[in-house]
Amino acid sequence: MARHLPMSQEIELKLNLPTKAVPALRRHPIFSSAARQGNAVTLDNTYFDTPGLALKQRKVALRIRRHGRVRLQTVKCSAVSAGGLTQRPEWEHPYSGAFDFSAVDAPKVLKLLKRHEAALQPVFSTRFRRETRLYAPREGVRILMMIDTGEVIAGEQREPICELELELVEGCPLDLLLLACELAADLPLLPNDVSKAERGYRLHLGYEPEALRAELSTINLEETPVEAFRTLAFSCLRQWQANASAATHSTKPEFIHQLRVALRRLRSLLALFAPALPADFVADWRERLKHNADRFGDMRDLDVLYDEVLAPVVAAATGVEEPSLTRLTGLAVAARDEARDAAVHDLDLATQGRLLIEFTAALHAVPTSDLIEAVDLRSFARLQLTRLRKKVRRRFEAAADLVPAHLHALRIALKRLRYGVEFFAPLFRAKAGKRYLQCIVRAQDALGFVNDVDVARGRLLGWAGEDAELRAAAAFVSGWHSPRYARLARRALRELDPLLWGKTPWSR
Structure with a gap:
């Protein structure tokens, strides 16, 4: 049955x-x-705020829109967004030359607007051309399709607008996503949670976006396993989407790194909640997300090789090894730059957009059952975290020989346990969970450095080939790091021992 939306609710x-x-x-x-x-x-739109941007601080936007002789006042509040799908309260009515907030029926928002009414002034504007069509494929589904082309204007600064907005008039959010899937099959569409108002504020403030890191988990005991999975998956989606969008306009490698982190977390989440999800959904999306992440792996490895492994040695080197290190560094820089260029090329807007839209639609469509809904989330979390810890234990015992492949397998298993603890953190004792995570992160960082040195050793020798001077330089780099390598490997195992056999935050 179609769901009719209240006038003050925009999806x-x-x-x-x-x-x-x-x-x-x-x-x-x-x-x-x-x-x-x-x-x-x-459409000409002027956004108002106080000199200190009091409305922005409370995530409220106030806009006057002019279309010919018609002027409308609109108040919008902070949105709940994921995968480009945005839901927010909105109040709109004719503007006669003075602000009128009588229609705002949210007490806190009304109080904020009234308190700052006298200080409101224009901050930035948008001007764009809108073409609108109504998509109505069947009874109970009506969606406005709007092409907006124009610009955001803040003082002397301007930024182009080119977007397609799908607005739900009648139906449910999945209808929007299914329409987007059909369009994205043929067009380069990238979901974007950043509103025109947010873009205007960024332009006004001269703000450069930073890479978005993983959000803290917000699940709660009232959720079923499938509901908790959706909450966490939407969080991963926001990280993936924000960094994919920013990476298309920036050469900073951190955006692509955080995009890969989001994909890794999402794959771990799928495995963690697999008992509550359809098997084909889990298998299909774990494979598709892995393939997507693999597009960018080489760039991150070579960034780390240069910054963490090679550069410290070059900075400290003196004497006969300097010329050969300089040659080796030249090869590393060339490989890194080539990998960065390839990553930018592989960051195809159409591919990322299609995956984001399709996964968001799949999330909305994930089925549940009475049996799954009856499962207690805390009990589910205990079972899954215990399973992950047992796997780390097995990898830990194998890694006692300090063989690089075994240390690498331990690092991967430990990372999955870390993600699991982070995902389920709100369900257990906060202080104990924080200490447990800190121990995992220390061990993971130590094993990460060990793996970086192992990977670098293989790459450096590969670049050196049969050149005796370059092979000596590669050996010098590995030897320079060997004391720290051995120390961190042993320390990680020592610190993990009580973590893996002692009390856990999820113990009863």
Whole structure:
């Protein structure tokens, strides 16, 4: 049964696309056959705030929109977003030259607006052309498709707007996502949670986006395993999407690194909740996410090789080894730059967008059952974390010989345990969980360095080939790190021993 939305509730899916793809969107059968909603219009929007940006601090946006002689006042609040799908309260009515907040029925928002009304002033504006079509494939489903092209303006600063907004008029959020899947099969569409208002504030403040790291878990005991999985998966999606979007406009390697972290966490999450999920859903998406992450692995490995392994040795080197190290460094820099170029090339907007949209739709469609809904989430978490710890124990015992392959397997198993503890953290004792995580992170960092040196050794020798001077330089680098390598490997095993056989935060 279709769900009718309250007038003050807006559910939309925002999709960015390159300007050159707009003609293809207009020609797309879905868009071109949908009912035109009047002629294209030009919308001028001015956003207001206090000099100290008091509204922004509370995640409230106030806008006056002008379309010809018609002016509308709109108040929007912070949105719940994931995979580009945004749900937010909104109040809109005609503007007659003075602010009128009488329609705002959220007491805290109304109080904020009234308190700062006298100090409100224009901060930035947007101007764009909007083409609107109504998609109504069947009874109970109506979606507005809006192409917006224009710019955000803050003082002398300008930034282009080119996006497709899908706004739910009647139906459910999955209807939006299924429409987006159909369009993304043929068009380069990337979901984007950043509103025009947020873009305006960033431009006004001269803010450069930073790589988005993993969010803290917000699950609670009232959720079923499937509900908790969705909550955590949407968090991973936000990290993936934000970094994919930023990486298309930046050469900073951290964006792609955090994108890979999001994909790793999402794959671990799928494995962690596999008993509560359809087996084909888990298998399909673990494989697809792995393939996506593998596109960018070489770049991260070579960044680490240069920054963490090679650069410290070069900085400390004196004497006869300097010329050969310089040659080796040249090869490393060339390989790193080539990997960065390949990663940027492989960061295909269409591919990332299609995966994001399809996974978001799949998340909304994940089925449940009475049996799964009856499972206690805390008991489920205990079982899964205990299983992960047992696997780390096995890897720990094998790694006692300090063989690199065994240390690497221990590191991977430990990382999955860490993600599991982070995901389930709100369900158990906070202080004990924090201490346990700190121990895991220390051991993981130590094993990470050990693995970095092992990987670097193989790459350096590969670049050296049969060149005796370069092989000597590669051996010098490995030897320079060997005392720390051995110390950290032994320390990681020593610190993990009580962690793996002692009391845990999830113990009863």
